[in-house]
Amino acid sequence: MSELRDLFNPRSIAVVGASRTPGKIGYEVLRNLIEYGYEGAIYPVNPKANEILGVKCYPSLLAIPGEVDVAIISIPAKFVPEVLEEAGKKGVKHVVIITSGFKEIGNVELENKIVEIAKRYGMRILGPNIFGYVYTPAKINATFGPRDVIPGGIAFITQSGALGIALMGMTILKGMGISAIVSVGNKADIEDADLLEFFEKDDNTKVVLIYMEGVVNGRRFVKVAAKTTLRKPVIVIKSGRTEAGAKAAASHTGALAGNVAIYMTAFQQSGVLVAKTVEEAFDWAKAFSWLPLPKGDRLVVITNGGGAGVQTTDTLAENGILLNPPPESLANEIRKFVPPFASLANPIDMTGMATEDMYYKAVRAAMENPEVDSIIILYCHTVITDPVGVASAIIRASKDAGGVTKPVVVSIIGGREAADAIKMLTQNKIPAYPTPERAASAMAAIYKYIKLREQVKLRLQQLEKL
Amino acid sequence: MSELRDLFNPRSIAVVGASRTPGKIGYEVLRNLIEYGYEGAIYPVNPKANEILGVKCYPSLLAIPGEVDVAIISIPAKFVPEVLEEAGKKGVKHVVIITSGFKEIGNVELENKIVEIAKRYGMRILGPNIFGYVYTPAKINATFGPRDVIPGGIAFITQSGALGIALMGMTILKGMGISAIVSVGNKADIEDADLLEFFEKDDNTKVVLIYMEGVVNGRRFVKVAAKTTLRKPVIVIKSGRTEAGAKAAASHTGALAGNVAIYMTAFQQSGVLVAKTVEEAFDWAKAFSWLPLPKGDRLVVITNGGGAGVQTTDTLAENGILLNPPPESLANEIRKFVPPFASLANPIDMTGMATEDMYYKAVRAAMENPEVDSIIILYCHTVITDPVGVASAIIRASKDAGGVTKPVVVSIIGGREAADAIKMLTQNKIPAYPTPERAASAMAAIYKYIKLREQVKLRLQQLEKL
Numbered sequence: 001m002s003e004l005r006d007l008f009n010p011r012s013i014a015v016v017g018a019s020r021t022p023g024k025i026g027y028e029v030l031r032n033l034i035e036y037g038y039e040g041a042i043y044p045v046n047p048k049a050n051e052i053l054g055v056k057c058y059p060s061l062l063a064i065p066g067e068v069d070v071a072i073i074s075i076p077a078k079f080v081p082e083v084l085e086e087a088g089k090k091g092v093k094h095v096v097i098i099t100s101g102f103k104e105i106g107n108v109e110l111e112n113k114i115v116e117i118a119k120r121y122g123m124r125i126l127g128p129n130i131f132g133y134v135y136t137p138a139k140i141n142a143t144f145g146p147r148d149v150i151p152g153g154i155a156f157i158t159q160s161g162a163l164g165i166a167l168m169g170m171t172i173l174k175g176m177g178i179s180a181i182v183s184v185g186n187k188a189d190i191e192d193a194d195l196l197e198f199f200e201k202d203d204n205t206k207v208v209l210i211y212m213e214g215v216v217n218g219r220r221f222v223k224v225a226a227k228t229t230l231r232k233p234v235i236v237i238k239s240g241r242t243e244a245g246a247k248a249a250a251s252h253t254g255a256l257a258g259n260v261a262i263y264m265t266a267f268q269q270s271g272v273l274v275a276k277t278v279e280e281a282f283d284w285a286k287a288f289s290w291l292p293l294p295k296g297d298r299l300v301v302i303t304n305g306g307g308a309g310v311q312t313t314d315t316l317a318e319n320g321i322l323l324n325p326p327p328e329s330l331a332n333e334i335r336k337f338v339p340p341f342a343s344l345a346n347p348i349d350m351t352g353m354a355t356e357d358m359y360y361k362a363v364r365a366a367m368e369n370p371e372v373d374s375i376i377i378l379y380c381h382t383v384i385t386d387p388v389g390v391a392s393a394i395i396r397a398s399k400d401a402g403g404v405t406k407p408v409v410v411s412i413i414g415g416r417e418a419a420d421a422i423k424m425l426t427q428n429k430i431p432a433y434p435t436p437e438r439a440a441s442a443m444a445a446i447y448k449y450i451k452l453r454e455q456v457k458l459r460l461q462q463l464e465k466l
Numbered sequence: 467m468s469e470l471r472d473l474f475n476p477r478s479i480a481v482v483g484a485s486r487t488p489g490k491i492g493y494e495v496l497r498n499l500i501e502y503g504y505e506g507a508i509y510p511v512n513p514k515a516n517e518i519l520g521v522k523c524y525p526s527l528l529a530i531p532g533e534v535d536v537a538i539i540s541i542p543a544k545f546v547p548e549v550l551e552e553a554g555k556k557g558v559k560h561v562v563i564i565t566s567g568f569k570e571i572g573n574v575e576l577e578n579k580i581v582e583i584a585k586r587y588g589m590r591i592l593g594p595n596i597f598g599y600v601y602t603p604a605k606i607n608a609t610f611g612p613r614d615v616i617p618g619g620i621a622f623i624t625q626s627g628a629l630g631i632a633l634m635g636m637t638i639l640k641g642m643g644i645s646a647i648v649s650v651g652n653k654a655d656i657e658d659a660d661l662l663e664f665f666e667k668d669d670n671t672k673v674v675l676i677y678m679e680g681v682v683n684g685r686r687f688v689k690v691a692a693k694t695t696l697r698k699p700v701i702v703i704k705s706g707r708t709e710a711g712a713k714a715a716a717s718h719t720g721a722l723a724g725n726v727a728i729y730m731t732a733f734q735q736s737g738v739l740v741a742k743t744v745e746e747a748f749d750w751a752k753a754f755s756w757l758p759l760p761k762g763d764r765l766v767v768i769t770n771g772g773g774a775g776v777q778t779t780d781t782l783a784e785n786g787i788l789l790n791p792p793p794e795s796l797a798n799e800i801r802k803f804v805p806p807f808a809s810l811a812n813p814i815d816m817t818g819m820a821t822e823d824m825y826y827k828a829v830r831a832a833m834e835n836p837e838v839d840s841i842i843i844l845y846c847h848t849v850i851t852d853p854v855g856v857a858s859a860i861i862r863a864s865k866d867a868g869g870v871t872k873p874v875v876v877s878i879i880g881g882r883e884a885a886d887a888i889k890m891l892t893q894n895k896i897p898a899y900p901t902p903e904r905a906a907s908a909m910a911a912i913y914k915y916i917k918l919r920e921q922v923k924l925r926l927q928q929l930e931k932l
Contacts, residue, residue: 023849023850160771161771161772161773161818162774162817162848163772163774165846166771166847166879167879172881172882173881213776239777244783244789248776249776276784277777277781277904278903279900305629305632306629307629307679310711311703311744314710317709318708352628381632383489413633416635417635418632436629436744438743438745
């Protein structure tokens with residue numbers, strides 16, 4: 001197992017700097033930890049309190065009777081070294097240093113000092129300058145961010161604090177399932193590669209999403225990321241991917257975001273998917289977290305609006321995916337129930353006259369057809385159908401076809417009712433998007449991952465032969 | 467005035483094929499027309515009814531006592547020529563043919579026939595094969611789409627029916643203000659250029675958004691679009707912009723989407739902004755509809771999250787916009803109230819410690835500073851602030867600074883509360899987006915428009931000299 005096993009599956013967590021004052025970080029972290037349902041031992045450390053939120057407090061780490069696997073530290077920076085010494089003596093394995101005021105404000109010396117102490121005791125540091133971490137399989141929400149993170153398959157690593165915590169809220173709003181959220185901050189010790197080593201083997205994680213400004217050890221990142229992409233997709237939002245952005249990143253973290261071209265080559269070599277925007281990164285992650293990979297490239301698009309079909313065809317083509325005619329067996333099946341003027345090319349355009357029942361039949365036929373490998377379903381809200389009705393037809397069709405055995409993404413385009421339909425599909429783990437281009441982009445990412453993985457496989461085989 | 471004046475400001479509208487049956491197009495169009503509040507005369511035409519929805523019916527167009535400026539036609543295709551003859555005799559100026567079953571299904575002859583009849587009587591045709599049209603200043607919603615279109619400055623022309631009607635719903639969901647929605651369908655007569663001629667002079671329209679698969683007369687489009695962009699921005703979603711997409715479009719409308727490169731040259735020459743996705747087109751249109759244009763290029767970014775700032779810097783750089791340091795007068799002002807470790811570069815990073823009051827002060831200072839031409843405000847939901855509170859601080863700051871006198875776009879990143887804050891800003895006509903990249907892209911579109919307009923101006927001046 002990875003060295004980080006005890007960070008994500010600790011038997012006990014101490015919160016050093018636990019506070020009685022709502023709004024304080026030391027209070028919010030403790031409250032999230034308790035209320036999110038962590039079942040191991042929780043030890044608040046605060047010399048001035050007997051108990052906080054109903055949990056017994058300890059004056060110091062050393063005063064805690066049991067073993068401490070993880071110590072979360074939220075005290076002023078200058079006191080951190082002292083607490084680390086204590087943690088070391090106590091035999092703590094992982095210290096999660098939320099406190100800021102280190103390298104990111106030029107305080108390199110203090111950061112070096114805490115690294116030195118941790119090394120001396122064989123402790124690993126997450127942080128400093130972070131908002132904490134989440135691991136839903138162990139019911140850990142040790143952050144001062146939103147509480148009700150939805151369990152699921154996405155592991156999200158973020159180098160940015162404020163943006164990361166805000167995106168944490170976005171995952172809840174969008175109904176996205178999370179295995180882990182890890183704020184890495186200054187990466188004084190634990191960095192992306194360490195986390196990838198854990199998530200690669202973690203069966204609760206289906207896809208890893210990294211918001212990255214820079215890496216500490218590029219060579220190691222490439223090696224570990226390549227190994228990870230063989231098992232599951234890794235998506236990176238590389239912030240500071242322009243010279244101007246890199247400069248802005250440098251002024252923000254104190255770390256150089258590095259030469260952009262070098263990063264892009266590294267991502268290419270390790271099979272990492274690069275997302276330009278937060279939105280597309282999360283759109284892709286949602287698809288990967290819920291869908292199986294396709295067995296082949298026979299992609300079928302089903303629509304009730306020609307325009308939505310054209311936009312999808314364009315987006316796919318821009319991503320190197322050209323649609324072939326649908327299998328004859330599928331066209332023959334669908335011909336039976338669609339209007340005579342429907343188009344049985346690809347996209348299959350059932351026309352604006354398409355009913356909820358036609359959606360049911362078409363989706364089920366495509367799901368069950370062995371000559372179809374993947375499906376994009378587009379629906380424009382028309383006066384003769386109800387978006388929630390169409391969503392429920394799609395869900396029923398998938399169930400009746402034996403489950404989502406091939407990747408399917410949906411776009412439901414319209415107003416309030418369309419938003420409700422997207423929510424319904426989301427709850428049923430069918431990735432749904434408000435525009436056709438976003439659905440197409442998610443499907444394209446799936447095929448791109450397969451291609452990248454193939455290239456990584458080949459490269460590793462060639463390296464072995466040398 | 468443009469020839470289409472009476473289409474958008476008719477004194478009377480007849481609905482031929484008005485129906486008593488809810489769900490039928492002839493019912494839905496009439497109901498929308500009545501309930502959206504059109505104040506001119508409404509004449510339902512149906513030989514089998516005395517009244518529908520409380521409005522007196524007429525057996526034919528010729529039986530209507532008063533003049534008819536617009537006749538909306540929703541009867542089977544084969545009966546359309548006959549009704550057009552009647553309309554011609556009645557002196558109808560514009561016929562809006564909702565009916566489908568013409569060129570789009572290969573029925574070219576029937577389409578030629580209706581064009582011939584209309585020409586003979588000097589009538590203009592909108593359609594056929596459309597969902598109707600909306601013009602909010604005249605309280606006209608003559609569509610079978612959603613009813614409660616929000617009045618505002620965006621004119622939306624769509625060649626796609628199902629997609630167009632679905633996007634109509636989306637504008638309501640997103641709180642976007644509409645001057646007109648025009649479904650152009652087969653463009654048998656009225657095409658984009660005719661509509662641009664009207665919208666160019668229409669003071670209710672601030673920006674024109676076109677979903678286009680192809681144009682009938684490219685040369686005329688370029689000429690009219692160039693003239694329009696001198697007065698207001700024109701955004702085009704060119705569907706069928708890849709060879710594969712163009713083929714899909716051809717099978718959908720029966721019209722060739724044409725050579726992609728030729729279109730792109732035409733758009734460039736006419737100063738049209740090309741959007742790749744529905745989402746970015748609407749994001750840009752929202753900004754143009756509410757904001758003044760900037761007087762110069764001194765753009766300032768204000769954030770509480772470094773990461774959001776970097777993503778914005780990247781997106782701007784990718785659009786050719788490089789940020790300069792903020793004016794010293796602004797930096798000095800903001801320095802007074804932000805934490806000491808805040809960054810007064812550009813982006814101005816007030817850090818995660820930024821309060822609602824700091825947002826108020828910073829936004830007001832930037833709004834009032836004569837050395838600032840435009841502002842991007844980024845906010846990541848943090849534990850110490852409330853997104854709605856920040857939104858309200860931004861709104862108050864703009865008001866107290868004398869209104870939105872320079873372009874300002876906002877990104878509010880987070881969960882449910884962030885969505886509420888975006889709604890609040892939207893209601894106050896401040897464009898707000900859920901991710902930093904979308905806000906940056908909207909601001910970049912504003913600067914791109916100014917540049918394109920300058921190029922068009924130069925080209926027209928050179929042509930005059932020849």
